[in-house]
Amino acid sequence: MTRILHVLDHSLPMHSGYTFRTRAILRAQLAKGWDVRGITGHRHAAPGPLEEVVDGLHFHRTPGESTGGHPLLREWRDISAHADAIDMLVRQWRPDIIHAHSPVLNAIAAQKVAKRHNIPMIYEIRAFWEDAAVGNGTGTEGSPRYWLTRQLETHAVRAADAVAVICEGLRGDLVARGIDAAKIIVSPNGVDMDQFGTPVPRDPALTAQLGLEGADVVGFIGSFYDYEGLDDLIAALPKLVRARPKAKLLLVGGGPCEQALRDRAMASPFADHIVFVGRVPHDQVEDYYAQVDILAYPRKSMRLTDLVTPLKPLEAMAQGRLVAASSVGGHRELIEHGVTGTLFAPDDPPALAAALAGMFADRGFWEERRAAARAFVERERNWSSNILRYEPVYRQLLARPEGARAAA
The missing domain is CATH 3.40.50.2000 (Glycogen Phosphorylase B;)
Structure with a gap:
C-alpha cells in the first residue's frame, strides 16, 4: 500500500478553504486505498494532542509554538522545528512520497527531510506566499521581503521532483520563471459532491x-x-x-x-x-x-x-x-x-x-x-475525479531511479 505524507500549514479541526481542500484530498486518497497522513507546522493553532484523528483523518503536529523576535528568524526557527518533526515521523512511518503544500516554508522543511531519506517529493502551490501576504495586508509588492519570498518559492519549485498548482494562472507564472512545464500538473479546486x-x-x-x-x-x-x-x-x-x-x-x-x-x-x-x-x-x-x-x-x-x-x-x-x-x-x-x-x-x-x-x-x-x-x-471540479490527476505523478515519482530525483 502506497504511503503518502502530506506536509501542511494547518488542518482540521481548524476551518478554512485550506483545510477543506486538504480534507477533500486526503479523503479521496483514502478511498483510493492509499495510506495517508498529514503533519502540520507551528501555524496550526488549534489545541490538541501531538497525534490525533479528526473527521477520520490522521494528523501529526509539530511540537512547540512560534516564538517572538524578528519575523525572518522566527520563520527559520519554525522551518527547523517542522523539519525535525517531519524527520521523526518519516523514520517511524516510512512514507513512500512526501506531498508538501504551500506556503513555501513547508516545502523548505519537507525538502530537507526528503533529500536526507531519498524520498520523492511533490510540492503543491495553492497561492504564492508573497502574493498572499500582499492580499492579507501583511506585505507589500516589490518590497525586499516580497523579493526574497519569491526567490525562495522559485528555488523550492526547482528543487521539487514534481509540482502541482491549483489553477492555470499559477502554472503560467511558474513557466514564465523558467520552470519546465512538463514538471507541473494542475489539480484544481473542487467540491466533495x-x-x-x-x-x-x-x-x-x-x-x-x-x-x-x-x-x-x-x-x-x-x-x-x-x-x-x-x-x-x-x-x-x-x-x-x-x-x-x-x-x-x-x-x-x-x-x-x-x-x-x-x-x-x-x-x-x-x-x-x-x-x-x-x-x-x-x-x-x-x-x-x-x-x-x-x-x-x-x-x-x-x-x-x-x-x-x-x-x-x-x-x-x-x-x-x-x-x-x-x-x-x-x-x-x-x-x-x-x-x-x-x-x-x-x-x-x-x-x-x-x-x-x-x-x-x-x-x-x-x-x-x-x-x-x-x-x-x-x-x-468534483474531487472524486480531481484525485486522478495525482496518481500518474505519484507513479512516475516512485518509478524514478534514485539518482534521477531533484537535487535540493
Missing part, C-alpha cells in the same frame, strides 16, 4: 430570524479579507436597492476586515438592508446557502486574485446557487459569463449593482444557469 452536493431546502424559521422574508437576497459566505472586495459590495447596495427595493445583503463569516465592514455598513443609508451573521459552524453553512438567491464574489483586481482560483464559487454552484463575480483572472478560469455565472468589472460598485439588478430583473434563465453551473462542477 458526496458531502456538499445536495442542497438543503430553505428553512422558513431561519429566513424569518434573518429578516429575509420576500427579499431578493445577495449573499457572501466566506472569509472577510480586503481582496474579497466586500467594501465594494456594500458600496453597490444603494444603487441595487433603488432598482430592487426588496434587495438585502447577507454576509456570513468573519476575518480581519469584519469590523471595518460593519462600520461601513452602519454608515450606509441602507444599513437596514445589510445582515451580518458572523461565523457559523461548518455543518450549518448549507442552511445559509439556501437563504441566498445570488452569491456575489467582488474580488479586487491584483496579482493574487488574477492568478488564484477561489473555492467558494464552486461550492455555491454545487449548492445550486446563482453566482456573480468580478472578472479577475481567477474567476474567469471558473466561470463562463452568461453560461455558468455572471461576470462584472472589478473595483466598480456601479457595475456590480447593475449586474445584480439585471439578474433579479430576469429570472427566466435562472434554472438553466443553475443546472449548467452544477453540471460544470460535477464534470470538472
